[in-house]
Amino acid sequence: MPELPEVETVRRGLQPAMEGALVTAVETRRPELRFPLPGNLAEALTGHHIAALGRRAKYLAIELDDATVLVCHLGMSGSFRIEETATEAPGGFYHERSKDVAHDHVILHLRGADGRARRIIYNDPRRFGFMFLTTRADMQSHPHLKDLGIEPTGNALDAEALAQVLHNRKAPLKAALLDQRAIAGLGNIYVCEALWRAGLSPKRAARTLVRADGAPTPRCALLAEAVRTVIADAIAAGGSSLRDYRQADGSLGYFQHTFAVYDREGQPCVRPGCSGTVRRTVQSGRSTFHCTTCQK
Template structure:
């Protein structure tokens, strides 16, 4: 499943095309994806102007001029494709190649913007993604958003916040960080990378990073900085694709070549002078990559 930096890359790639454009027609080529489309979705979107493209965790938010919001989730295989004139672009970098098979073009936004007509197509061979509609004023009560923690890119994520969430918890640190109620959109790759940067064991008890007074320890300050930095670096690189896929600006996303521990079991730990190798273990059914010598 695409992680937050991939979704943010998609948002940034689509924003110049979609923001300010009018939806002349929303074409639904089937009745459902992972879930049925909401009743009247095409009719309610027609004629609406797109004010902005946002993101909450791994959800894209298409904000309309009547206060409603179209929500899109990429699932396992979903992607957007932009077609304007003779050109075609697929915003975002992913772990696996995205489909361009038109048989899987399930949703088509027919738009008219300042540069003229353009089509934005949602393609999803496995149909684990979805497109939904939030009524005006209903975003806070939208079920997938209830209880989500702060974004790892926002100012509300700081060490004091994490100390309050971790206090007294015996849960392994990696599991605590993957809890979407603690941090929204933080996935397996970036937890592994952030823990390595902070030199903290994924098996440490989360509560061990909180002082007796309930404040953040120096280790937790270091971890918070590492989380923000690794996400920022991945977004700047265009995501964490394990293959080289061209982004909308024609450049390639290379953050995958910067992985320090993720998917590098048996390789030398990149910490200068370490000399140990990267290990893989399984926590709660997920692969964890770490250096037992550096991360304590």
């Protein structure tokens, strides 16, 4: 589920409920995620106010008033939801609404800036997600974040920057774009979609978009543009809701309805004038969807 647009959607959904709120209690119902939760999680958060919600690539950053930062990665199946509560006391008022509560692993009890009590609940069936504590000062150099590449939002990702990270890379474009050290935040869906928008084959060697002197080719500029716009469009749509994934407020993103190739094996290419068919292949162990007729 969560590539950059989904994490940004989660951030925007949580922001009104979390910013300025006081953490009144923290419950850890199952501490074994991809990595164990910090042992001092409750101690580090309880009694502090949440100063801001940030994001870097696919990581959500919950910043506290003492410059502590709780960094969360949603893995493949992680999500947050907000529950309004009549009490802020942990336990006792936990309603078993669905079988899914078995995968509610972390619960932040808050008293919002509006004085209302709420629970922020992290649910993750596959437990590929993880959380760690750092500080504003140390965040950039943290092992999980220090090698992240260009953020595909804003202006940073232009043809020159993309050429720089693809220079001399023999790997196929698909693999190069999935590499978080090059561009940070793309996953399987948006790599497939960006390559279709740029009309480039996922099998093409990354270095073929860069001239010998390191300058970007026209195709490189096309790809940089495609990545920026697919990410911007997906954020504007509230991300993609695959399976039953929902935003923090319970609503569904709708970008999945505009997929050109992802999960569309066998269907006709939607590019005007193209009579090709979307094919599914496997690259580095993951499904690639692309049109062999118009992606070269």
